[in-house]
Amino acid sequence: MNQIVIENATVVQTMAPCEVANQVDIVVEGDKIVAVGVNAASGYPLATRFDGSGKIVIPGMVCAHHHYYSGLSRGMLVKAGKQTDFIEVLKQWWWRLDRALDEEACFYSSLICSIDAIASGTTSCIDHHASPSYISGSLETIASGMRSVGIRGLTCYETTDRNRGLAELKEGVAENIAFAQSIDRKKKQGEMPLVEAMIGGHAPFTISDEGLSLMAAASSETGRGIHLHVAEDAYDAVWSHHQYAADIADRLEKFGLLSPKSLLVHGLYLNRHEIDLINSHRVFVAHNSRSNMNNHVGYCSLLQHIDNLVLGTDGCGSNMFEEIKMAFFKHRDQGGTWWPADFLKVLARGNEILELYFGKRFGRIEAGYSADLTILDYHSPTPLVADNVGSHVVWGMSSNAVDSVMVDGRLVMEHRCFPFDVAQIYAKAAEVAKRVWKRVDDIMP
Ligand SMILES: [Zn+2]
Known part of the structure; x- marks a missing residue:
């Protein structure tokens, strides 16, 4: 050995x-x-x-919420309309980019995000993937980029009805199940997977009750928890009250989606009752300080009440040294009372998610x-x-x-060198990025 x-x-x-x-x-x-x-x-x-x-x-270090699909968006030169609120940011930017991604684009996004993470000292990324024009097989493409670089990961497809309604929801859930089952087959053959699976969903405001029920069935069928944006903007909470007359967390609980393997993301507009409910199910919540600032969605004022808080980047790279600084300084700016040691606990807690999915110990330098x-x-x-x-x-x-x-x-x-030609990968990624940007320009919001 x-x-x-x-x-x-x-x-x-x-x-x-x-x-x-x-x-x-x-x-x-x-x-x-x-x-x-x-x-x-x-x-x-x-x-x-x-x-x-x-x-x-x-x-x-663990990045507990990433979007590898955003890898090729750095410096993206496309025509876009005004982006004055959260929904306009999604419609003008991210929901045009994700529709432009094909297999090659997903693979290069995964390679460059994995390289970026390792070079920053991040050894695991928990990815949340979207490529509505290439759903089936996309998670294996993301996983193969991760494995090529040698980073540990979890990935899932962000189920949504935002482009093609129920048919798209079903495809998203099917891709989550297919990927989880492919990992299970490998485990049965004695392999220890480097990339694991979750059951992804975009956000409650783009997933109907039927979609949530499909996700719940997928979760029990595969034994994996959900990975879902919630209350990133007030819009998601208001939508839940308007369409379903329920708080988001109550709606999720009704479908049995809150469990210790669940990972919710953002949670800025969850109320105290919802935080208590989430805590009672020992759900993880990923905080993404930089992304929140970039999207001007506000601050999670109940942050300090979340028991299983972890730290993600939401696609703003994978550099957790940067992310913990941003999380700490923004918290101080908001008048929060946590110190660096408190945020280090939050960062280190990402290892607990790995333990649940990989069945091994993570996060300490000790025998075993x-x-x-x-x-x-x-x-x-x-x-x-x-x-x-x-x-x-x-x-x-x-x-x-x-x-x-x-x-x-x-x-x-090793000593800042990878055992493969990074320059060659970057050159190819830049070519693919140009092609993707051109496609984004042709996609209407
Ligand atoms: Zn996200």
Whole structure:
């Protein structure tokens, strides 16, 4: 079995209780950490050596909500109408981009998003995919991009009726089920998947009751939880009151969609009753500070009441060093009372979702945990100790310090180099982006 030893490193545990241990060896066998400690390497003379001197090793970071389909949108040059509210942003921008995506575009989006994540020290991305012109097979395309780069992921198709009504809803749910079942077949053959499945939905305001009931059936059939935007803008909450005379969370509970494996996203306009309900089902909620600011949708004023809060980017890249800073500073700007350590807890909690889906331990550098690690060239001019890890993450560390990244026991980036030609992939992605942008221009809002 593949053995790698990271020798003589400083281990910083970012999941509570935070700890700092100096001159430590980390022994990795297969996909797991098997020993951590001073001189732990001495029992493994044949293992491949990685010199960790002067390096800091932290558990790999999780982006708990991403949209890989937005990968090719950076700098997108298209004609678009005014975008003065949330619905206009969706209609003028994202719902034109997603309709322009074909198989090749999805694959290159996945490749470049995965490369971006690994280079930023993010070892897992929880993706929420949309490509209404290419639904069937799209999740395997996203997953194959993830596997090619070596990042851990979850993906799902965002079920919606926004283009073609019930037929589109059914196709979306069928794609979620088909992908989950393909993972199950691989597991039966003894494979440990690097990419897992969820049951995706766009948002309650584009999913009819029939759609929610199909998602509930898909969830129980596959054993996966839902991944759904909720109350990103007041519009979603108002729509629920107007069309269904119910709060969003009550509507979801009615269909049995709230479970400990469920991941809701945004939740800015959930009320206190809904937060209590979500907490009682131990549902995860992903906060995406940058995206909220970009879309001018407001701030989640009940953020501190959400028990299972995690951190995502909503497609604004996959750099969790940046995201935690934005989340912290925006929170301070809103008069919130959390400190860096509180947001570090939120970031680290993303590992709990991985544990539920992959059935392994994540988030600590200890024997028995998965070997998903980020190795940093971070040198602090002030003491770095257990009590100030959160402050160092928010005020000091950045993706500039990411030196190497290990996922599932494999070094997928070593000293900032990938084992494949990134420039060639970027050149091809840029060509595909140009083609996609041209198609977006031909798609009416
Ligand atoms: Zn999103």
